[in-house]
Amino acid sequence: MGGNLYALDFDGVLCDSCGESSRSALKAAKIRWPWLFGQVDSAMETWIIDQMHILRPVVETGYENLLLVRLLVELQVPSVRKSSVADGLTVEAILENWSQLKPIIMKEWDEERDALIDLFGRVRDEWIDNDLSGWIGSNRFYPGVADALRFASSQLYIVTTKQARFADALLRELAGVSLPAERIYGLGTGPKVEVLKQLQEMPEHQGLSLHFVEDRLATLKNVIKEPTLAGWDLYLGRWGYNTEKERAEAESIPRIQLLDLSDFSKKLK
Structure with missing residues (x-):
């Protein structure tokens, strides 16, 4: 027996998808809230995309990008504000307080998570159908990762x-990697802690060293809370969607190893 199993997050560990997710969110927001964009010109759209790169560390699931786009518009255009939190709000404050802001705006805008997930997926599917090369080109794998x-x-x-179909498409098209469908646990397969439990319980994985590489500190902290997952080595990718403050906190947590991109690629090889 022996050997290693690596459970890998996708966005922020393997792939920098921020350009694609931000543009898809902008397309989807225009469909969901068309009245919102009457006063949004191309310069403001560029500003929104730029801010989305700053805010990317707060996004756990893709649909949250739509909420961030709308909130950024409300920051800039007081006349369209429907949320109580937008007045005086800054991008820095969103970065610090997103977990508290999100349920407030969801309620005040009367939005449902599943509907936003469906819309976000549909917009991506249409972009892929109409302009595959453009969609692919809005993503990039981090240097050395595809070879690794x-x-x-x-x-x-x-x-x-x-969503697993998007991860699979990018693995094939950008990295030249074809993984069996049962090796990709995407949206809808349950919380990551539950997936890790499933993986460690599989008979074929007994005797393997278990490693989980993630770029969200909150996710790693959730794993640490689960006593049954004590056997996993946990890594926070420095290159991913996290902040300097989160990296500093991770350094103070014994279970978490901070990982540089070059070391990650060497580990996989």
Whole structure:
């Protein structure tokens, strides 16, 4: 026995998808709230995309990008404000307080998570159908990652809140990697802690060293809370969607190892 199993987050660990997710969210927001964009010109759209790169660390699931786009418009255009939190709000404050802001705006805008997830997925599907090369080109794998995946000697699983069909398409088109469908745990397969429990219980994984690489500190902290997951080595990717403050906090947590991109690629190989 022996060997290694790596459970890998997708966005922020393997792939920088911020350009694509921000543009898809803008397209979807225009469909969901067309009245909101009457006063949004191309310059403001560019500003929104720029701010979305700053705010990306707060996004756990893709649909949240739509909420962020709308909130950014409300910051800039007081006449369209429907939320109590927008007045005086800054991008920095959103970054610090997103977990408190999100339920407030969902309620005040009368939005439902599943409907936003469906819309976000539909917009991406239409972009892929109409302009595959444009959609693919809005994503990029981090340097060295594609080769590391292709030549990995470890057992690899993708554990992501991205819809599996999009992760699979990007693995194939950008990285030249074809993983069996049962190795990609995407949106709808349950919380990541539950997926890790499933993976460690599989008979074929007994005796393997277990590693989980993530770029969200909150997710790693959730794993630490689960006593049954004590056997996993946990890594926070420095290159991913996290902040300097989160990286500093991670350094104070014994279970978490901070990982540089070059070391990550070496580990997979």
